[in-house]
Amino acid sequence: MSVAERDADSEKDGGKKAKKAKSGGGIGETLKVVIQALIIALLFRTFLYHPFNIPSGSMMPTLLVGDYLFVSKFSYGYSRYSFPVDLSFIKGRVWEGEGPQRGDIAVFRLPRDPGTDYIKRVIGMPGDRIQMRNGLLYINDEPVERERVEDYAGANAFGQEIEVAQYRETLPNGVSYMTLDLTQNGEKDNTGVYEVPDDHYFMMGDNRDNSSDSRFLNFVGYVPEENFVGRAEVIFFSVDEETHVWEFWRWPWSLRYDRLFEGL
Template sequence: MSVTSGTKRKEGGFSETVKVIFHALIIALVIRTFLFQPFNIPSGSMKATLLVGDYLFVSKYSYGYSQYSLPLSPPLFSGRIPGGMTPERGDVVVFRLPKDTSTDYIKRVIGLPGDKIQVIDGVVNINGVPIKRERAPDFIENEEGVREQPVKRWKETLPNGVSYYTLDLVDNGFADNTQVYTVPPGNYFMMGDNRDNSTDSRFLSQVGYVPFENIVGKAQIIFFSVYEGERAWQFWRWPVSVRWNRLFTIVR
């Protein structure tokens, strides 16, 4: 009798464990699909707002949901549901690259539908008016293995009052003077904060205008960060590999 009872308890314990794991997976899937999805930063195009090795949560609900909100992006519907919530200038967003919808990009919203955007001598002009741009203290890389070299930094303020910092690696860069871009209806104009090292909407053949439907969500908070070249899963190196001062930083 004792053997039989013990076997039943083991079987019951195993089935309960399976149920707990299954429920946890369902909850994780629901959170990832409808609330928050984690992303990591693989390039320096948004430096110094976002650094290589940052891990952040992107809110899926901020602008409603499109097919790209769902795992594997099945074309079950077009547009966004519910409607009414739209990106604002200055939002940092993750979107699917229009030229390759299997690729995620993260940039800052600069132009709204109908806007005319032009960069003149490195200054962004919106509808013919240059945005406010002030010189800020230089950005200096201070990570191990990176040569400390000051980089010119600017504080930009958009017409809606949103301020952020951009880097200016070189004077008269290849995209410091552009044509006038007229943002089509239902599309947005994206730019990286690292202006001389960002492939963004200034390059029509590579990124161009981003349809609202392609936006996955809004970047909200950095929940983890490791120095460039480190691996997040190597927990035994965390004392020296983690950028502790960036944890739980709000993305602005």
Template sequence: MSVATEKTRDKRSGIGETVKIIIEALLLALVVRTLLFQPFNIPSGSMKPTLLVGDYLFVSKYAYGYSRYSLPFGPNLFEGRIWAEEPVRGDVVVFKQPRDNSTDFIKRVVGMPGDTIQLVDGVLHIDGTPVEREEAGTWIDEDTGREYTRYEETLPNGVSYTILDRGMLPSDNTQIYEVPEGHFFMMGDNRDDSSDSRVLGSVGYVPFENLVGRAEAIFFSVGDRASPLAFWRWPWTVRWDRLFTTVE
């Protein structure tokens, strides 16, 4: 065998090994994304101040078991959920909007199956009882410069988080919502700038099947509406204090 033939065979072997490694890496990434963690970015301000526009986070796909919407493109392979586990009141959840079953939304679970939900003068009521909240100063939106009043809201199970309020608006007094079995009531932490379960014709009650996963941690965050790919601007645009923080 000539030296040239030997070199050609080694080259082909090296290329084949590289292709094999790439394929294995892609398959592993597909399995992780489908069954374990899915990256998700925040495109709107409905969850401020918990989540900001430009936050990139990991969503655990296994937290509530798996439904058709756990799979890419949501193929109708089975009904309901496998290894189902209900969310805890207060979880921040990614779900498919019930109106089209394709658009990803992210909100907080405030109402469980069988609950009644109502806002009275901006105060969340669950089963007729007002949820505890305490004023916690003001908050300035870095994108708009708008000033909000901050409140620390504590749900009946003890989960606490910050919500924003910008004064009395029509959405601060609602009808009484009765959450059907197998559904959940979602609200944004930015209460006056969130399209959520209060809007029955758009989001409404979210079926358990539509839950994609639970928001776990922010792995990257960039402000000033900057592109995350503009790495030369990272020293000024990356929100370093938000990296690798948990979502609560």
């Protein structure tokens, strides 16, 4: 074999090795990027924002089935329930923020079943006296301002369109939101007085006649502060309740465009 032929073969072998190295390097870089992205997503999910989807109509009309939210974990500080696994050695809250405020929409762990997340509105603070009288909310024996507004167009359990009485409720600290009144003299339209214990909160759904909340003491009851996961901040995605989120081919018709990135 001549010198020229040997040089040609050497160049071919070198080219093959370079291609293999480039291929191996490309796969390695891709894996590195994927791992870094997963780590960032895990840190985001663990310490900053908890993604949460709305499974029921208990917070209508504020939140609808098919809404996807970001819940800020740092707003209230961190507790044993702030992380993907239960860190039972954490007592109370660490790096505590201002704490839940009246009117906040908050995600919390159900006291009787800490493995279940609930989302409701903070109505009663520690030491408050809460009562419902003829569908009107009282806080510390004072009626909460409530104004009748236009009916809400909804649907019943059979999919038939109905008009639901809707009210604008304004809490003593000025937080204002809409509530629904499906039926007069509903099960919890008249209650006794609830006295909120220290370090606990009274939670209610905006859909007053269709919400399992703190009015049901044996089911939800008063929520300990350490059970709070975080405060709902923004709707980042919303799709009608008849569409699964993974059915992306239906998004052009099923997305609720007016609800995307809506602050709460």
